[in-house]
Amino acid sequence: MIAQQLINALTLGSVYALFALGFTLVFGVLEVINLAHGAVFMAGAYAALLLVTKANLNIWVALPLAMLASGALGLLIDQIVLKPLRGRRAHHLMPMIATIGAATLITNAAQGIFGAETSRFPLGTIPEESFQIGTIRITELQIAIVIISFLLMLLLMVILKKTRLGKAVRAVAENPQTSYLLGINVEGVFRLVSFTAAALGGGAGVLIGLSFNAIFPFMGQPLMPKGIAVIILGGMGDVRGAMVGGLFLGVAEVMSVAYLSSDYRDAVAFGLLFLILLVRPSGLFGRVLERKA
Amino acid sequence: MLRINGLTKQFGGLRVLDEVSFQVPEGIIYGLIGPNGAGKTTLFNLITGILKSNTGTVHLGDELLTGLPPHRVTQAGIGRTFQNIRIFREMTLLENVMVGMHDHLRYGLAGTLLALPSHRREEKRGRERARELLSWLSLDTKATIEAGSLSYGEQRKLELARALATEPKVLLIDEPAAGMNPAETEELMGEITCISRRGYTILLIEHDMRLVMGLCQRIAVLNFGVLIAEGAPAEIRCNPEVVEAYLGKDV
Amino acid sequence: MATNKHLLEIVGLAVNYGHIRAVHQLDLTIQQGEIVALIGANGAGKSTTLLAVSGLLKPSAGTILFEGKDVGRLRPQEIVQHGLIQVPEGRAILTTLTVLENLELGAYSRKNRREAAQDLEVVLDRFPILRERGDLPAGNLSGGEQQMLAIGRALMGRPRLLLLDEPSMGLAPLVVQGIFEILQEINKTGTSILLVEQNARQALRVANRGYVLETGKIVLSDTASNLLENQKVIDAYLGGGKDCCSVD
Amino acid sequence: MTDDLQVFWATYNTLVYTVGVHAMLALSIYLTLSCGLLSLGNAAFMGIGAYTAALATLRLGLPFGEALALGGLLPGLVALVIGIPTLRLSGVYLAMATLGFGEVVRVVFLNLEITGGSMGLNGIPMKTQLWHIVAILVVLVYGFVRLRRSKIGRAFEAIKEDETAAKAMGINTTSYKLLAFVLGAIIAGVAGGLNAHFTFFVSPREYGFDPAVDILTGAIFGGTGSFVGPMVGSAILAILPELLRFLKAFRLAVNGLILILVVIYLPNGIWDRKLFARLRRKGSA
Amino acid sequence: PAAEIKLGVAAALTGPVAKYGVPIRNGFTLASEEVNAKGGVNGNKLVLVIEDEQAKKEEAINVFKKLIFQDKVFAIFGPTLSNSAFAADPIANQAKVVVFATSNTVNGITDMGPWVFRNSIMEADVLPVTVREAVKKFGIKKVAVLYGNDDAFTKGGYDVFKVVLETQKIPVTNTETFAKGDVDFRAQLTKIKAQNPDAIVCSALAEEAANIILQARNLGITTPFVGGNGFNSAKLFEIAKAAADNTIIGGPWAAESVSARNKAFVAAYTKKYGAEPDQFAAQAYDALYIVAEALKAVKLSGNLEKDRQSLRDALPSVKIEGATGPFTFRKAPAKAGVETGYDAQQDAHIFIAKGGKFVLMK
Numbered sequence A: 001m002i003a004q005q006l007i008n009a010l011t012l013g014s015v016y017a018l019f020a021l022g023f024t025l026v027f028g029v030l031e032v033i034n035l036a037h038g039a040v041f042m043a044g045a046y047a048a049l050l051l052v053t054k055a056n057l058n059i060w061v062a063l064p065l066a067m068l069a070s071g072a073l074g075l076l077i078d079q080i081v082l083k084p085l086r087g088r089r090a091h092h093l094m095p096m097i098a099t100i101g102a103a104t105l106i107t108n109a110a111q112g113i114f115g116a117e118t119s120r121f122p123l124g125t126i127p128e129e130s131f132q133i134g135t136i137r138i139t140e141l142q143i144a145i146v147i148i149s150f151l152l153m154l155l156l157m158v159i160l161k162k163t164r165l166g167k168a169v170r171a172v173a174e175n176p177q178t179s180y181l182l183g184i185n186v187e188g189v190f191r192l193v194s195f196t197a198a199a200l201g202g203g204a205g206v207l208i209g210l211s212f213n214a215i216f217p218f219m220g221q222p223l224m225p226k227g228i229a230v231i232i233l234g235g236m237g238d239v240r241g242a243m244v245g246g247l248f249l250g251v252a253e254v255m256s257v258a259y260l261s262s263d264y265r266d267a268v269a270f271g272l273l274f275l276i277l278l279v280r281p282s283g284l285f286g287r288v289l290e291r292k293a
Numbered sequence B: 001m002l003r004i005n006g007l008t009k010q011f012g013g014l015r016v017l018d019e020v021s022f023q024v025p026e027g028i029i030y031g032l033i034g035p036n037g038a039g040k041t042t043l044f045n046l047i048t049g050i051l052k053s054n055t056g057t058v059h060l061g062d063e064l065l066t067g068l069p070p071h072r073v074t075q076a077g078i079g080r081t082f083q084n085i086r087i088f089r090e091m092t093l094l095e096n097v098m099v100g101m102h103d104h105l106r107y108g109l110a111g112t113l114l115a116l117p118s119h120r121r122e123e124k125r126g127r128e129r130a131r132e133l134l135s136w137l138s139l140d141t142k143a144t145i146e147a148g149s150l151s152y153g154e155q156r157k158l159e160l161a162r163a164l165a166t167e168p169k170v171l172l173i174d175e176p177a178a179g180m181n182p183a184e185t186e187e188l189m190g191e192i193t194c195i196s197r198r199g200y201t202i203l204l205i206e207h208d209m210r211l212v213m214g215l216c217q218r219i220a221v222l223n224f225g226v227l228i229a230e231g232a233p234a235e236i237r238c239n240p241e242v243v244e245a246y247l248g249k250d251v
Numbered sequence C: 001m002a003t004n005k006h007l008l009e010i011v012g013l014a015v016n017y018g019h020i021r022a023v024h025q026l027d028l029t030i031q032q033g034e035i036v037a038l039i040g041a042n043g044a045g046k047s048t049t050l051l052a053v054s055g056l057l058k059p060s061a062g063t064i065l066f067e068g069k070d071v072g073r074l075r076p077q078e079i080v081q082h083g084l085i086q087v088p089e090g091r092a093i094l095t096t097l098t099v100l101e102n103l104e105l106g107a108y109s110r111k112n113r114r115e116a117a118q119d120l121e122v123v124l125d126r127f128p129i130l131r132e133r134g135d136l137p138a139g140n141l142s143g144g145e146q147q148m149l150a151i152g153r154a155l156m157g158r159p160r161l162l163l164l165d166e167p168s169m170g171l172a173p174l175v176v177q178g179i180f181e182i183l184q185e186i187n188k189t190g191t192s193i194l195l196v197e198q199n200a201r202q203a204l205r206v207a208n209r210g211y212v213l214e215t216g217k218i219v220l221s222d223t224a225s226n227l228l229e230n231q232k233v234i235d236a237y238l239g240g241g242k243d244c245c246s247v248d
Numbered sequence D: 001m002t003d004d005l006q007v008f009w010a011t012y013n014t015l016v017y018t019v020g021v022h023a024m025l026a027l028s029i030y031l032t033l034s035c036g037l038l039s040l041g042n043a044a045f046m047g048i049g050a051y052t053a054a055l056a057t058l059r060l061g062l063p064f065g066e067a068l069a070l071g072g073l074l075p076g077l078v079a080l081v082i083g084i085p086t087l088r089l090s091g092v093y094l095a096m097a098t099l100g101f102g103e104v105v106r107v108v109f110l111n112l113e114i115t116g117g118s119m120g121l122n123g124i125p126m127k128t129q130l131w132h133i134v135a136i137l138v139v140l141v142y143g144f145v146r147l148r149r150s151k152i153g154r155a156f157e158a159i160k161e162d163e164t165a166a167k168a169m170g171i172n173t174t175s176y177k178l179l180a181f182v183l184g185a186i187i188a189g190v191a192g193g194l195n196a197h198f199t200f201f202v203s204p205r206e207y208g209f210d211p212a213v214d215i216l217t218g219a220i221f222g223g224t225g226s227f228v229g230p231m232v233g234s235a236i237l238a239i240l241p242e243l244l245r246f247l248k249a250f251r252l253a254v255n256g257l258i259l260i261l262v263v264i265y266l267p268n269g270i271w272d273r274k275l276f277a278r279l280r281r282k283g284s285a
Numbered sequence E: 001p002a003a004e005i006k007l008g009v010a011a012a013l014t015g016p017v018a019k020y021g022v023p024i025r026n027g028f029t030l031a032s033e034e035v036n037a038k039g040g041v042n043g044n045k046l047v048l049v050i051e052d053e054q055a056k057k058e059e060a061i062n063v064f065k066k067l068i069f070q071d072k073v074f075a076i077f078g079p080t081l082s083n084s085a086f087a088a089d090p091i092a093n094q095a096k097v098v099v100f101a102t103s104n105t106v107n108g109i110t111d112m113g114p115w116v117f118r119n120s121i122m123e124a125d126v127l128p129v130t131v132r133e134a135v136k137k138f139g140i141k142k143v144a145v146l147y148g149n150d151d152a153f154t155k156g157g158y159d160v161f162k163v164v165l166e167t168q169k170i171p172v173t174n175t176e177t178f179a180k181g182d183v184d185f186r187a188q189l190t191k192i193k194a195q196n197p198d199a200i201v202c203s204a205l206a207e208e209a210a211n212i213i214l215q216a217r218n219l220g221i222t223t224p225f226v227g228g229n230g231f232n233s234a235k236l237f238e239i240a241k242a243a244a245d246n247t248i249i250g251g252p253w254a255a256e257s258v259s260a261r262n263k264a265f266v267a268a269y270t271k272k273y274g275a276e277p278d279q280f281a282a283q284a285y286d287a288l289y290i291v292a293e294a295l296k297a298v299k300l301s302g303n304l305e306k307d308r309q310s311l312r313d314a315l316p317s318v319k320i321e322g323a324t325g326p327f328t329f330r331k332a333p334a335k336a337g338v339e340t341g342y343d344a345q346q347d348a349h350i351f352i353a354k355g356g357k358f359v360l361m362k
């Protein structure tokens, strides 16, 4: 059972990590807790659904297209909702409030368009049978989710660490003003990050929509508190942190079901997060605290 | 008055202060100089309890300060300013200074909520004292404007007034003249002299040698966390090690 | 025409913060190869002027010509590409990036990567301490080292005009001397410099010409040596005669 | 005429009560915000207060006043206990920790026998009257006015702006933050107790993540420059869905749109005194 | 002259619960149009006043008050969730207006007062039969239980299961829970698998149920499932397909029910809304006919209070043949000191899933 539970933890953790990657990127660079991330996640799932059902595309073709679409939505949110607030003296939570507005607007518009009912990908979009490896059973989709989320994390990390663009993104994340003076197209970086983060969120929406067989306007909502927990546990805007945080939450949930009680699963998971923060007040990979005085 | 004994501070493996000991006698202006990164600000942070030292003690008179939380150190009689200005930008100057008087206004939550006479009396006394302190630094005309709109030099002065409001026995000043031009620095020197004459003991960090040499009766020099010299300005100026590490030869 | 000779020509510049006018009717020119000092009291508008030149603040009036081209309406990154590079007030290094990454970003807007790699060597030779600290997060550097990093990073952009905002602030006397020496060396290699300094005496010593800014207006401009003698300047900015670093 | 008024009151009295309770919640989070603490725990405190007061009425048969007092006391005690370790955290990390606490509280409500699990508690008698809410609000507003012009109010603001500097001013920042946190919890608890006694029913889902964010949204949306803004903001957010009822299926979408527009055009919130001052100057000029 | 009879509908039409509220509204709308098309009730037209209550308790109260005091309706249908009912129904009771629930299945709803009615059949009436039939069919010795514990609907179902399993003396290997919005049930199912039960008793909503079944099969669990009311939906098969085979459920309504009344309902609903109805739509549809039937016996006096009372008095004796089968009311068991309302008296149908649909067992 333990082996199976570890696999369960790994796949669940990957789901959380996948959701959190884009979330943490926006948080790190734009310094906004983007509460519209769940809405973008949902939009990605619907985009893929339309592409599969209406355009009869293969899911692996529809996935990148859906990511483009949700990326565009993210870009739109950034330009319409967040950009007007940049550089203005507003309460630092105002952008977050604006994203709440965007989330409400998008989810309810989606409900108006697609209806309140749950939709799903047609049968055979993806093989659903599981196969056995030793004592473990796992589906193709689960493997895909684990691999995709790890690959995306690695890719993001390499880009951020090694490339010129990545360094520019990190520069903007730390200090937009200075970045301007280095000749970095700061607004361009903001747009790129908004797009990428939303595309990642949309991709997560497709994969989770596939694995849960349910696409509905509010599908992003239950993931929001978990996403926030993951990115803060990982540390402000840290890609590695999102991954580790996601896996941690997955393991904490699965193990508390397996060895404690499923009744108290969320309490155990969030209680643990609470305790970890008391020990590491800036999360697992959080930036060192500012120099004092 | 202020006795520093064997203070050592490490950040991870980096030893920033190494067995630093010296004493600041009552009533004088004492200078603390040294190259960038020598550990001067860190020493201030250790004295005020913002950082915890690895070993060593700090005494104010007979009172042991080491181990006290920052607000208790302040209450014990240490006031300070910060190297990178930390005024309360959204409060008025008057309010800034009155925050400094926090511990000296004698009323509590009940006094406030029930509008007891103690509240009104103490607030009035506080306001008057705050205006007086602002006038020491020629800021009284701006008492009711928002502190964030002050010029850089004025903000530094406001920090001084605010530190004075804590009624310190020893005042720690971190680079008061940074970003001021020589003329402004001179004006500031006058004001610091006045403060000192009113009986405050001052420990001062500064890179502007004219100010240091012009004001301080004694000077300590830190280099890489080690105290390399201590003495009267004339001695320090001639100390070859200090010249080599800090002042530069061809002056 | 005269304009063609100027490297930078600012005419009638005005900059506002919301409703507050920080700079009015400012005229200023820099010739190729010059060091020009801009001095003035706290809040006079020096930093505001530099930020406007770099495109971070939008001027409400006036023109800024760089090598005859109007850069006043360009975006900051385009201005950097023209070779107008600023070391801002307070060093503004990127503390979470390493020293080398900071330097590399200095060459961000340059196309030729090989040349940039060569320049990195030149900068590291000029500031050997930066080579030593290359892989450290820049936030760990001391104040003086951070200032060197900021200047080195600006050099990585091959500036034709280097704007420096109070490079000596908060630095030890020895380091201040070093910085001014470095500025002169940089200038000798053909980079023009606009230097904003509170340390007015030192600044005027290395400069060819100087401007005095008071509450947003230029009130005086002359050669540096004349300004050093000017009684009004001495009273307001240089203080009671003695050099701040003289120890006699 | 009076007939119309009666119908209006009969129809909308719950809405009026709700506005009052939301204003209280806004004050409770404003108190923590004014001390620089970003807490998402206020919904949980409201929940503890609501359950406590409801159980005091249902099980112990206590009079309303005492039930409400208990509903304030218990959250205050809980805040005291969790505040001591938690308040060292700052910014979003504190938000996360308090969110975690809120989730734990919600799960506990779900699993305890006495709280009725996910079925919640029903049959709570109607005890809240308009004057209760108004009286409590008046007392709170008076308190906030007094506090603002005192060393305590200044200490809160100093901590918000710069905690290190506040410490250097001799302010015991830990105890002031704890004070704000505990007082905020008490106010939220009382608001919860009032709410339970005019909605007949409480259940865990009313005190989770979404309500926590809603409380914060109301406060920020109103403007955190003074305590008036949060009250105004949360009142508007409570009334808005009712006003938009005619939009049917699109009312929530429009609600979101309004939120966005206000944030863009009034980035300091609805109650922006600086903006008012500027407008007044313009008007008189 | 023909009068208008206003009936209020309070349903969750926006927000996450709209997926239940919308079919409910559709059921009412369809039924009222049918009634009016046939000339109304005693020549009077039925007019529905539909309001969104967002599944929030304050909103439900506001909507009830608006319907009662402003719109002056005869009776109110709703609200969608039991949670909202506990907050809003006391308002109707106090104002002496019939409140008629079509989707509130938990215990205690009709304890709130004599004006509360429901045609949503209680799990307590269904589940004992379901479990007994399942045990008989598969020879079940021990079961595992899985339910959603943060939702009154699924938790209510579980509470009944618990009692039923106790009285029928069936040992429970382990009881696991999940939360609303969960996407992954493998941890719980892995734990259940290790205990090797003969069946899994599950109280969940249809989509969750379908995914639970799928994930169970993926983990190699082959045991049958015994489900509650929430399983009773075409969604189950849309998602789980044949994996759901051998799932036994009980419910008031099934799309496959062959009665003429039901066939007509399914056909009309599908035609009007382009989607198949679910049990919530069916129960709403029936509820309107029940009230229409009662109204036939009411002589409109023009005095609202009196007419509301007459409707209340006429309701308990209504008997109809609805889409869900034959229906009558039954007085809820008396509770200390309070007069209770009326529950549904209806036989549950027991179904077993075979080849991607439910077939009638009993």
Ligand SMILES: Nc1ncnc2c1ncn2[C@@H]1O[C@H](COP(=O)(O)OP(=O)(O)OP(=O)(O)O)[C@@H](O)[C@H]1O
Binding pocket: A290, A291, A292, B011, B016, B034, B035, B036, B037, B038, B039, B040, B041, B042, B043, B083, C139, C140, C141, C142, C143, C144, C170
């Ligand atoms: N929180 C910290 N973590 C790690 N290293 C630190 C920290 N604070 C200071 N340091 C290091 O300790 C050394 C001393 O710093 P400090 O600020 O005391 O120097 P200083 O003498 O005040 O210099 P300056 O004159 O430039 O202000 C520096 O090398 C600095 O990088």
Ligand SMILES: Nc1ncnc2c1ncn2[C@@H]1O[C@H](COP(=O)(O)OP(=O)(O)OP(=O)(O)O)[C@@H](O)[C@H]1O
Binding pocket: B149, B150, B151, B152, B153, B179, C017, C020, C022, C040, C041, C042, C043, C044, C045, C046, C047, C048, C049, C089, C198
């Ligand atoms: N962000 C801002 N918002 C509003 N006013 C500002 C802002 N920045 C600067 N000011 C005001 O503009 C004026 C010019 O400021 P600036 O920073 O350019 O001065 P400076 O000459 O660089 O001074 P210093 O020597 O202190 O650096 C000052 O009155 C200042 O208060």
Ligand SMILES: [Mg+2]
Binding pocket: B040, B041, B042, B083
């Ligand atoms: Mg220092």
Ligand SMILES: [Mg+2]
Binding pocket: C046, C047, C048, C089, C165
């Ligand atoms: Mg400046």
